[in-house]
Amino acid sequence: MSGWEFLEAFESLDEKIRQRFKIYILSSSIDQGDIQKAAASPFVRGYNPKPLNLETMGQLNLYHLQRRYPE
Numbered sequence: 839m840s841g842w843e844f845l846e847a848f849e850s851l852d853e854k855i856r857q858r859f860k861i862y863i864l865s866s867s868i869d870q871g872d873i874q875k876a877a878a879s880p881f882v883r884g885y886n887p888k889p890l891n892l893e894t895m896g897q898l899n900l901y902h903l904q905r906r907y908p909e
Contacts, residue, residue, distance in 0.1 A: 841865070845879055856881065862898065864890055 839847070841863060848856065862884045863876050876885040886894055 842875070845881060848881060860902070862886060864888060 845861070848859075848861070859881075860883050861879075861881050863882055864886050865872065866888045868887050873885050876882045884898070886898075
């Protein structure tokens, strides 16, 4: 199953289930069509090209910590 096939299957899940997940795409593709397709999906929170570096990983972690534990 490709990532796009996964998103199609995910879309068919009940809303209560979908709300529990945050989807970030980690891809070797830098094709603008793929990036735009990901951006058009209401379920995709971000698109990151491989390789994932420590800076990007830290930004994602910080973002979710701040949302989970707001000041």
